[in-house]
Amino acid sequence: MKKVGVFVCHCGSNIAHSVDCAKVAETLKDFPNVAFSTDYKYMCSEPGQELIKKAIKEQGLDRVVVCSCSPRMHENTFRNCVAQAGLNPYMFEMANIREQCSWVHPDDMEKATEKAIDLAKMAVSKVCYDEPLEKSYSPVTKRALVVGGGIAGIQTAIDIANNGFVVDIVERTPSIGGKMSQIDKTFPTLDCSACILTPKMVEASSHPNINLITFAEVEKVEGYVGNFDVTIRKKARSVDMSKCTGCGTCWSKCPTKVPSEFELGMSMRKAIYTPFPQAIPNKPVIDREHCLKFTKGICGVCSKVCPAGAIDYTIEDELVTERYGAIVMATGYQLFDASVYGEYGYGRYPDVISGLQFERLINASGPTMGHLLRPSDGKEPKNVVFIKCVGSRDENKGKEYCSRTCCMYTAKQATLVRDKIKDSKVYVFYMDVRTPGKGYEEFYNRTTEKYEANYIRGRVSKITQEGDKLLVHGEDTLLGRPVKVEADMVVLATAMVSNPDAAHLAQLVGFSYDKDGFYTESHPKLAPVETHTAGVFLAGACQGPKDIPDTVAQAGAAAVKVTALLSKDKLETEPSVSVVDQKNCAGCGHCVNICPYRAISLETIQERVNGKTIERKVAHVNSSLCRGCGACTVTCRSSSISLKHFTNKQILAEVDALCLQ
Amino acid sequence: MNPIAQEMQNIAKELLTSGEVTAVIGWEKGTFWYQSTPVMITSAEEADKLIWDEFCQPNLSKYLLDYRLNEGKVAIFVKGCDARAFNRLLQDNQIERQKAYLIGIPCPGMKDHKQAALVEESAKDSVPLAKVCQSCRYPNPVVYDRLIGSEVTPRATEPDFSDVMALEAMTPDERYAFWQEQHTKCIRCYACRNACPACNCRNCIFSDSKSGWISKDVNTSENQFYAITRATHVAGRCVECGQCEMVCPSNIPIMLMNKKYIKDINDLFGKYDAGIDIDTPTPLGHYKLDDPEEFM
Numbered sequence: 030m031k032k033v034g035v036f037v038c039h040c041g042s043n044i045a046h047s048v049d050c051a052k053v054a055e056t057l058k059d060f061p062n063v064a065f066s067t068d069y070k071y072m073c074s075e076p077g078q079e080l081i082k083k084a085i086k087e088q089g090l091d092r093v094v095v096c097s098c099s100p101r102m103h104e105n106t107f108r109n110c111v112a113q114a115g116l117n118p119y120m121f122e123m124a125n126i127r128e129q130c131s132w133v134h135p136d137d138m139e140k141a142t143e144k145a146i147d148l149a150k151m152a153v154s155k156v157c158y159d160e161p162l163e164k165s166y167s168p169v170t171k172r173a174l175v176v177g178g179g180i181a182g183i184q185t186a187i188d189i190a191n192n193g194f195v196v197d198i199v200e201r202t203p204s205i206g207g208k209m210s211q212i213d214k215t216f217p218t219l220d221c222s223a224c225i226l227t228p229k230m231v232e233a234s235s236h237p238n239i240n241l242i243t244f245a246e247v248e249k250v251e252g253y254v255g256n257f258d259v260t261i262r263k264k265a266r267s268v269d270m271s272k273c274t275g276c277g278t279c280w281s282k283c284p285t286k287v288p289s290e291f292e293l294g295m296s297m298r299k300a301i302y303t304p305f306p307q308a309i310p311n312k313p314v315i316d317r318e319h320c321l322k323f324t325k326g327i328c329g330v331c332s333k334v335c336p337a338g339a340i341d342y343t344i345e346d347e348l349v350t351e352r353y354g355a356i357v358m359a360t361g362y363q364l365f366d367a368s369v370y371g372e373y374g375y376g377r378y379p380d381v382i383s384g385l386q387f388e389r390l391i392n393a394s395g396p397t398m399g400h401l402l403r404p405s406d407g408k409e410p411k412n413v414v415f416i417k418c419v420g421s422r423d424e425n426k427g428k429e430y431c432s433r434t435c436c437m438y439t440a441k442q443a444t445l446v447r448d449k450i451k452d453s454k455v456y457v458f459y460m461d462v463r464t465p466g467k468g469y470e471e472f473y474n475r476t477t478e479k480y481e482a483n484y485i486r487g488r489v490s491k492i493t494q495e496g497d498k499l500l501v502h503g504e505d506t507l508l509g510r511p512v513k514v515e516a517d518m519v520v521l522a523t524a525m526v527s528n529p530d531a532a533h534l535a536q537l538v539g540f541s542y543d544k545d546g547f548y549t550e551s552h553p554k555l556a557p558v559e560t561h562t563a564g565v566f567l568a569g570a571c572q573g574p575k576d577i578p579d580t581v582a583q584a585g586a587a588a589v590k591v592t593a594l595l596s597k598d599k600l601e602t603e604p605s606v607s608v609v610d611q612k613n614c615a616g617c618g619h620c621v622n623i624c625p626y627r628a629i630s631l632e633t634i635q636e637r638v639n640g641k642t643i644e645r646k647v648a649h650v651n652s653s654l655c656r657g658c659g660a661c662t663v664t665c666r667s668s669s670i671s672l673k674h675f676t677n678k679q680i681l682a683e684v685d686a687l688c689l690q
Numbered sequence: 691m692n693p694i695a696q697e698m699q700n701i702a703k704e705l706l707t708s709g710e711v712t713a714v715i716g717w718e719k720g721t722f723w724y725q726s727t728p729v730m731i732t733s734a735e736e737a738d739k740l741i742w743d744e745f746c747q748p749n750l751s752k753y754l755l756d757y758r759l760n761e762g763k764v765a766i767f768v769k770g771c772d773a774r775a776f777n778r779l780l781q782d783n784q785i786e787r788q789k790a791y792l793i794g795i796p797c798p799g800m801k802d803h804k805q806a807a808l809v810e811e812s813a814k815d816s817v818p819l820a821k822v823c824q825s826c827r828y829p830n831p832v833v834y835d836r837l838i839g840s841e842v843t844p845r846a847t848e849p850d851f852s853d854v855m856a857l858e859a860m861t862p863d864e865r866y867a868f869w870q871e872q873h874t875k876c877i878r879c880y881a882c883r884n885a886c887p888a889c890n891c892r893n894c895i896f897s898d899s900k901s902g903w904i905s906k907d908v909n910t911s912e913n914q915f916y917a918i919t920r921a922t923h924v925a926g927r928c929v930e931c932g933q934c935e936m937v938c939p940s941n942i943p944i945m946l947m948n949k950k951y952i953k954d955i956n957d958l959f960g961k962y963d964a965g966i967d968i969d970t971p972t973p974l975g976h977y978k979l980d981d982p983e984e985f986m
Contacts, residue, residue, distance in 0.1 A: 615892045617782040622976035631783070643759060646783060664975070666923045667891035668901065681902045 031157045032064040034090040035149060036081055037126075038072035038097035044131040045070075049142040053096060053126070056146050062157050064088055073103050078110045085114040092116070092159055094152045096124040096145065101552070117161035119604065119674060124152035147687055154686035158679045162604035167653050169255040171595045174199065174353040176247055176534075179207020180226060181569025181580045182359035183233045188588030189357075190238035194595045197351065198233065199261055200243045202290075204308035205230055207361055211291060211385060213392040215577055216441040217472035223307060223394075230309045244314055248348060250538045251627055253654055254564030255354050255600045263347040267315035268301075272339035275303075275311040279331035279340065287319045293386045295404060296396035301331045301340075306394060315342075355564045355591040356538060358548055359584065360531065362570040365420030365427060365524035372491040373416065373521060379405040380499055381492060381519045384438055391445055401449055403518055406497065410517030413446050414501045415439045415457040416489050420524030422460060428524050428545060432574040435522035436463045440476040442520060447480040456483045456514050458503055466578065485512060492519060525574035539625065540565050547573045558587040566590050605674040606655035607662060609648045614669040616646040620661035628654035629661060694795060695742040697838050698767060701793055702737040705765050711791050712762035715750045716740040723814075724806035728753060747800040747820055749931045751775035752887040754785050763789055769797035771822075771931035773831035774965030775887035778929055781968045784890045794834030796842045799823035804941070822932030822945060825850035832966055851953050853946055869914065869947075875940035876913040878906065882934035882944055888924040888964075895919075917947065925951040926974040929965040958982065 037054040039045035050068040057066040065088040071077050072095055084090060093116065095107050100123045108118035126145040134141035173189050175182045178200030189196045198205060210230075212222040233239050242261060249260035285300035298304075300320040301313045321328035322342055332340040364385055367375035375381045380403045382390070393399035403410050417435050420427030436459070443455040462484070464470040476482045487504040494500070501514040527546030528534075535542040540560035541549040548571050551559035558566050568587040569580040594600075611634060621629045632649040635642055648670065650661075661670045662677075671677060702714045718729035718739040726745040730753065731737060751772045757764045768776060773794065779785045802820040809817065818824075825846045831837070857865060880896065883889045895904055896916060904919075905912050921944075928951070934944040955962060959973040959982075 613893050615782075615784070615890060617784070617890070619782075619972075619975045622971055625977045638759060641759070660977070666895070667893055668895050668898070678902065684903075 031062040032089055032091045033062045033153050033156055034081070034084050034088060034093045035063055035066040035153065036072050036077075036084075036093065036095045036097075037066070037068035037145075037149070038077070038095065039068065039070045040097060040127055040131075041071065044097070044127050044145075047131045047135050047138050047141045048126055048145045049138060050096075050145075052142055053145045053149055057149050057153065060150055060153055063153060064090060072097050073106050078106075081107070081110050082114040085111065085116060090116075092120040092122075092156045094122050094124060094149065094156050096126045096149045096152070098127040099123075099125050099129075119162040120156070120159050122152040122156040122159065124148040150686040151683040154682040155679045158676065158682055159674065162673060164601040164604050165652065166599040167253075167255055167602050168599055169595060169597050170257075170352045170354040172196070172351070172353050173355045173357065173591050173595060174257070174259055174351070175357045175359055175568075176538075177201075177207070177359035177361055177569070177571070178205030178233075178241070178243065179359065179361045179569065180209040180229070180577060181361065181571075181584045182207070182357070183226075183229050184581050184584035185357050185359055185568045185588045185591075186233055186239050187229065187236065188585050189591050189595075190236045192588070192592040193238070194592060195238050195240070197240045197242055197353070199245050199247055200241070201246050202304060203244045203266075203302075203314045204304050204310070205233060205241060205243060206305070206307070206309070208385070209577060210305060210307070211293075211388055211392075213388045213395075214441060214445060216437045217466070217468040219441070219444075227307050230307070234309045241310065243310060247534065247537065250356070252352070253602075253626070253656070254562075254594070256653075257353045257356055257564065258350055259353055259356070260348055260350045263349060264314075265317070265344045265346050266312075267317065267320075267340065267342055267344050268313055269339045269341050269344070270310070270312055272337045273312040273335075274337055274339075275313075276336065278334050278336060280313055282330050282334045284328065284330065285319055285321055287316060292389050292396050293383070295386065295389060315340075354595045355566065357566045357568055357587050357591060358534075358538070358540075358560075358571050359568040359587075360528055360534065360571040362525045362574065363528050365526050367419050367521045367523050369426050370419060370521075373419070373489065373519070374492050374494070374499075375521060378492065378494055378499060378519075379403075380410070380517065381521065383521050383523050384435070384442065385523075387442055387520045391442075391449065401446065408497075408517070409450060410446075411450065411453050412514070412516045412518075413443075413453060413455045414489075414499075414514055414516040414519045415443060415455065415522065416501075416519065417457065417459045417522045418524075419521040420526070421522075428526060430545065430574070431463065432522075432525040433463070434525065434574060434576045436461075437466070437469055437472070437576065439520075439522045440464075440473050440482070443482040444476050444480045447482065454483065455480075456485055456501075456516070458485050458487060458489050458501075460486070460488070466576070485514075487512070525570060527571070531571065538562070538565060547571065558583055558590055564594065602653055603657060604652075605657040605672065606652045607650045607657070607659070607670050607672050609650055610669045610671070611647045611649075613667055614647040614665075615667060616648065617666075618646075618648070619664050619666075620648050620670055623660050623664045625658065625660065626654050626656050628652075628656070692742060694839055695740060698740045698742055698793070698795075699737045701836070701838070702731065702740055702765065703734040705791065706732070706734045706737065710763060711765040712760060713757065713764045714740075715753050715764060715766040717742070717746045717748065717750075717767070719743075720745075722807070723811045724801070724803045724817075730756075742795065744798075744801045744814075745803050745806070747803065747823075747932070747936055749775050749885070749887055749933045751779060752885070752890075752933075754779065754790060755890060757789070758785065760789070763791050765791040765793060767793050767795055768831045768834060769795055770826065770828040770830055770832065771797075771929055773833050774828060774929035774963075775931055777833055777965040777968050778887055778927055779890065781965075781972070782888075782890055782927075792831070792834040792836070794831030794837040796831070796837070796839050797823075797826075797829045798842060799826060799829065799845065803936070820932060820936065822930055822935070828963070828966070849949075849952070849956075851949060853943075854950050854953050857946065857950060869917075870910055872942045873913040873917050874910045875942055876908070876917065877940060878908045878913065878916065879939060881937040881939065882942075883920060885933035885937045886924060887929060887931065887933070888927040889920075917942075917944075921947045921951055924948065926955055926962070926972040927964050928952060 035057045037050045054066045054068040112118040173196040175186045175198045178198045186196045245263045248262040251258040280299045283299035286297040288294040289298040291304040301315045317323040389395040421432040487506040489503040499516045531546040540562040550557045566587040568584040631646040705711045717726045720727040799819045801817045806817040830841045928948045
């Protein structure tokens with residue numbers, strides 16, 4: 030006879046508002062194997078846990094069911110609780126009567142209560158077949174990998190490194206710095222972006238615990254928390270980094286000009302180049318798509334002029350594999366392609382530009398040396414129109430979400446125009462003005478009051494070209510009348526969107542992402558920098574649109590989590606893993622190919638058949654790599670693999686509890 | 691004797707005499723004129739038993755499983771579908787390539803022995819081809835060590851899903867009634883499973899009476915459960931040899947369900963023909979980074 034204790038949680042009113050918790054507890058008393066059943070307002074609270082512990086001791090319970098929230102939320106809480114009372118932590122089951130019951134059936138107490146009772150009965154039936162499981166341990170590699178070298182990655186790496194751990198930054202482009210290096214001034218204090226970023230870049234490059242791996246990408250990730258084996262593709266730079274001094278002779282002599290990615294196509298770079306003057310490392314790469322040596326087999330000027338003999342056209346991509354204890358994803362974002370809005374004429378009218386192009390135009394080291402000049406004719410614009418929410422908050426053409434940064438950077442840009450061109454006028458078309466940050470509302474107020482920016486609430490319907498002017502047609506919804514503004518330049522506040530390959534990278538590393546390609550945190554409130562994959566953390570805009578202050582704060586948080594992980598000598602591994610019944614296994618290997626964690630391999634075993642010893646292949650599960658997803662158990666036709674804690678017998682018991690009433 | 695049968699016998703004799711193989715798997719004439727049944731011969735004297743006629747539909751590759759512990763090599767005659775079945779077994783790690791000697795025979799299509807049983811031998815020419823042969827796209831062996839005869843032109847280049855589409859056109863109730871009528875006939879003899887080259891578990895779950903969710907009861911509900919489970923287990927691995935339907939004593943259209951799975955897999959994961967090669971992983975048998983996951 031099993032002695033199961035059932036504990037039904039009200040979760041304040043979260044569950045109790047639509048589930049009669051007392052009735053659930055009362056009904057379960059009569060269910061087979063239930064020795065004790067009760068309900069309580071907050072089962073996860075200290076008194077709630079004490080109640081469970083007391084019942085285990087006083088009633089002699091040998092297994093426990095808590096009916097409350099998702100196991101994602103409190104499974105560990107309650108496992109620890111029953112363990113403290115002397116039970117094996119795996120003699121415990123959770124029935125989710127919140128997310129899967131009260132929250133989805135808020136208006137029908139009778140039915141919701143019935144469902145909660147069913148869920149509780151299923152959990153009791155399953156717990157009866159629970160067996161004590163023991164955790165095992167795996168070592169921790171005390172080295173971290175940060176993917177992405179923007180401000181998020183740089184800050185994460187510096188914080189990890191300052192805590193005494195070695196950290197590698199893998200950056201896709203030739204230099205670290207990211208989007209922040211392209212920005213001119215930062216809100217709300219208007220300090221120069223480069224002035225606050227470049228010292229951090231230098232710190233990252235000179236820190237004894239940080240290794241920069243630029244012009245490189247993550248190619249493959251194997252392993253698991255504490256021991257990720259990451260293969261990194263170091264793209265062929267064509268420049269020997271150990272010889273190059275960054276003197277710049279090569280790029281000054283290179284005859285091939287290519288539109289600069291850093292200047293968003295508004296000026297030219299050479300085929301051998303560093304993305305920007307403050308690049309780190311300040312050593313060039315050859316753009317093989319455009320270099321004459323690679324496209325036509327001619328030229329070779331850079332090689333001839335290089336005083337250090339650092340140019341090497343034969344360098345090839347190099348694959349290196351390194352082991353890391355933790356991975357931080359800091360891959361940043363891209364900007365929405367505004368040409369989707371044909372009515373704005375982005376891409377058609379040269380003087381309709383994106384916010385980031387504006388940053389380059391107003392930046393002292395930008396293509397116009399900081400003089401705000403129109404791309405079309407190089408004249409100074411007097412009337413500048415800003416359009417917000419280009420791609421944000423628009424389910425039809427763009428993204429449903431708010432990009433969070435545009436209200437502030439548009440206010441900042443409006444301020445900068447007014448500051449630089451005294452006789453200018455600025456107009457801002459907006460849907461709402463959102464300024465939820467320290468000093469943000471004050472900044473916005475200054476923009477409208479001191480800098481006299483004209484804010485017009487309404488959408489722009491179209492932009493037309495009239496001579497050398499842009500005619501912006503819109504509506505002022507506050508006054509309820511159409512407006513027409515003659516502009517010299519229009520700046521679009523384009524949405525922040527995920528990188529085009531964000532989903533691919535997430536699949537490669539093995540964690541989840543949302544419909545917009547942003548990386549999913551483990552819990553939106555309580556675990557905002559963790560992913561569902563142990564050992565993989567998030568920093569910055571790859572998790573969702575955010576500004577620099579939030580990004581830096583999140584980077585610090587991610588670094589603390591990484592440090593906490595790396596400071597352990599060994600990690601507990603989940604005992605809920607797959608096991609193979611080798612005598613039944615036919616060795617077909619389907620599970621090997623189906624396993625997303627590469628945890629299964631075929632091994633040779635010996636068997637005695639008809640008096641002879643034969644060898645045959647069967648599946649074998651590496652329990653350190655297995656994450657207990659169960660994909661193998663359902664792909665095995667002969668049911669030769671089973672998942673501990675989720676055995677077929679247990680699942681069938683749950684089904685029976687539901688169906689045999 | 692037809693020249694192909696003559697050559698089969700000669701090759702068998704040669705291979706057995708030289709000791710290159712320890713056994714040869716082929717066909718011999720069965721009890722009735724419309725039956726050609728598998729035969730395993732181990733000596734050159736027995737080679738005369740081997741025949742080749744329009745009833746050699748039995749797929750021989752599965753019999754290689756009986757020789758898994760055999761130390762020498764086994765020779766086997768393979769039509770298009772036997773060769774695909776051979777690849778399937780290789781891909782499932784059930785046999786070793788170097789332990790088999792494949793003698794390929796391009797297949798003109800086999801007659802439906804169940805139809806033949808209804809007429810006299812004199813009316814042989816009027817017996818139609820087996821259903822799977824009528825739309826066969828791979829009559830020529832896709833793998834062999836030696837080929838007898840010359841390659842033939844396939845009867846079809848595209849899979850024929852007309853019967854599946856008729857099934858899909860039914861309402862769910864009609865479809866349910868249709869399958870219920872079919873599966874009521876099932877006597878759970880498991881001949882379909884035993885003949886299938888994709889069924890190669892050491893222990894079939896339907897032989898395990900303790901599993902808790904599978905029953906050996908012969909009733910419509912359990913029979914349907916068996917039929918669906920069987921079709922799901924061979925999904926993505928069915929080589930369309932039609933053995934299941936050929937051996938079914940209750941005339942259940944088993945291939946219809948298999949083909950429904952093939953069509954669905956083609957639609958969901960791209961066109962795939964099982965057993966054409968051993969390098970392409972089966973669509974349901976591997977994990978891919980870009981697997982569709984619309985449900986997420």
